[in-house]
Structure formats: structure tokens, C-alpha cells
Amino acid sequence: MNKLQKVLQTIKLLIKKPSLINLIIDSDYKWDLYLQKNYPARQQLHSIDIEDIVPNYDSSLRFFSFLGGGSLPTDIILLKSLCSQIKNCSYFEIGTWRGESVANVADVATQCVTLNLSKQQTLNLGLSKKYVELHGYFSKVKKNVTHIFGDSLKYDFSTLAQKFDVIFIDGNHTYKYVKNDTEKVFKHLVHENSIVVWHDYAYDPERVRSEVLAGILDGMQSVKKGNLYHVSNTLCAVYINKNIESTLFEFPITPLKTFNVLLNKN
Secondary structure (H helix, E strand, C coil): CCHHHHHHHHHHHHHHCHHHHHHHHCCHHHHHHHHHHHCCCCCCCCEECHHHHCCCCCCCCCCCCCCCCCCCHHHHHHHHHHHHCCCCCEEEEECCCCCHHHHHHCCCCCEEEEEECCHHHHHHCCCCHHHHHCCCCCCCCCCCEEEEECCCCCCCHHHHCCCEEEEEECCCCCHHHHHHHHHHHHHHCEEEEEEEEECCCEEECCEECHHHHHHHHHHCCCCCHHHEEEECCCCCEEECCCCCCCECCCCCCCCCCCCCCCCCCC
């Protein structure tokens, strides 16, 4: 198929289904161009070795379903290991879903708070009642987890009246939400040594999600971006108040680090 044929086919598809224009508007290509224009030196974050941020990352997860919409095991081990290094750690999370992340973190953190859409807000998005009922499936039985509800775009984070040690931003991954959540977290929830982690900074550990990166950078206008990294072998970006040796990765990555994986069904 030549270029003209592709253009004509695209026009036909848009006529049949105009909503497809949203895919074009929100495409990675658009956000790649946005980053090139606004952050010409930040097409990707510098990567740090997971061992440099959590030296003892050998860990186990008691709650992991290997189902869609979740995190990589290394993502949750990163969160759990970060929290385990902080005495009486307080943890805040945007976007709970089944509660896998916070349920595992709750094993080592003293206090966990999560923000998620309410049942009615979730139903209003057209999601099923079963989807709603699965919210907090793993975490609702944990006594040190508090679930609060609301749309992070409208939620007043100042009402929490608290700073947190580790904050995980894993809600809506569109630019508008990532920028909003980032701004509010840094305005209301962080102290000098808080660690902020964003999920889905990358589609996979070798491929950056440009829209999310744009939201992070624009949401951190007043923050020192030099302490913003991609953590190797994860989908996560992290802000931490320390300078860590880092590099830019080149695709494909040579797998110099491997992991032993032992599966046991609960």
C-alpha cells in the first residue's frame, strides 16, 4: 500500500468513525514532538540501576495476580523495598484498582492511604459493576490501609493535612491527569526527603511513554528535575532527593541483570 492509498484509507475510516481522531490527537507521535519542542534534552529520563536505589531488592510478593492492568513484579518490589528502608513509613497512592501494590507495601509500611474514583464515578465511566466490586480486592482487608475516594482532578489534597514518605502516582495516565497529580503531590504531600514514583512512565522497561513523561515534566516546573530518573527493569519513574549515577539507555538493552523467579500459588 503506497502513501496515497494509506491517506485515502485513513480518511474513509475517519468518516465512518470520527472518534478515531482522538487516537491521532493523543498519539505518541504528537507527544514525541511536544517533548522535542519543550524539552529537547529530555526525550527520555536518565536510567538508574534498581540496585542503586534499593540495594537489597531481593524480596517476595504475597499478593500478585498476573492479570491485566497491573504492575510488573519489579515495580511493586521497588515500592515495597523503598518503604522498607524508611522507619514508620507513610505511603500514599493514587489509583488502587485491585490493590496489589498497596497490599504488598502494607506489609512493610506503617500507614497506607489510597485515592481512587468512587463506585459511582467508576460506573459513570461505563465500567461494569464487577469492575467496581474488584476495587481494593487485595487491600481492603489490610488494617493499615485507608481507602479514600474522589477524582484526583478535583480532589483537594490539602485536606489530607499530611506529608508522606513514599508516594505512588498510578491513576489516569493521560497528560492532563499526570500533570495535575504531579503538581498537587508536590504542592501538598511531599517533605524534603519524600520519594515520588510514577507508574507507566514506560510501556515496557525499554520504551518510554511520551505523554506520561510530558505530564511529569510539566507538573514539576518548580521542582529540581535533576533528581528525576527511570528505574531500570521497571515501568517506573522516580523522584528522590539525592544524586545517583545514571545513563541514557539505548534500545535494545543487553540483559546484563537477570532475576530468579519462584512462583507459588496461594
